[in-house]
Amino acid sequence: MEKIVRQSLLYDFYGELLTEHQKSIYEDIVMNDLSYSEIARLNGISRQGVYDMIKRCDKILEGYESKLKLVEKFVNARNKIADIQESIEVLKTKNQDEQLGSMIIDIEEKTSKILEDF
């Protein structure tokens, strides 16, 4: 997994356990794609300070993940849903019955929403 994707997932799951200050800086780097220099200037700290804080946040978030493994479980569940969606696609092409067809589409739509809260 690309580093920024992992950071984003870790933040989605455990970000609320960081302090407001940590969250703000982590979001600026990971979600808002600002540069270290920009964030240093905006927060009145050194570039090295920003670097250290991101590294510290990564460590905190990875620490929670190593204990709770919720990103891993979520990614597994998401892959299983993608696999089911492929099976539903095949089912749709094989099916000839109109009534069944709309039931299958209903199941497909519901399946795409299973993890929407996460």
Added chain:
Amino acid sequence: MEKIVRQSLLYDFYGELLTEHQKSIYEDIVMNDLSYSEIARLNGISRQGVYDMIKRCDKILEGYESKLKLVEKFVNARNKIADIQESIEVLKTKNQDEQLGSMIIDIEEKTSKILEDF
């Protein structure tokens, strides 16, 4: 949700963030259904001490839930899957085609395994 069911879910998600001692006592009450008196005797502490520790663990676990809401999200996802499974049951009864039937059963089985890692 019944208190013991909620405690068990909270423990499933956040239990690893408790200390070993807290985990052991919480598990004995919530999973192993031991009495406060038994646990007090086994750990050489007072019944009140056990009571206080469970209350403290509840508070810690609820604190994580109030921030991360992972039990809530998981329960929502589980309800959505139950709803999909009902739709699949109806689809099965309406379907007359044997090939489609085995594809539907395959989807049903995969659906039941989406959250098995959690």
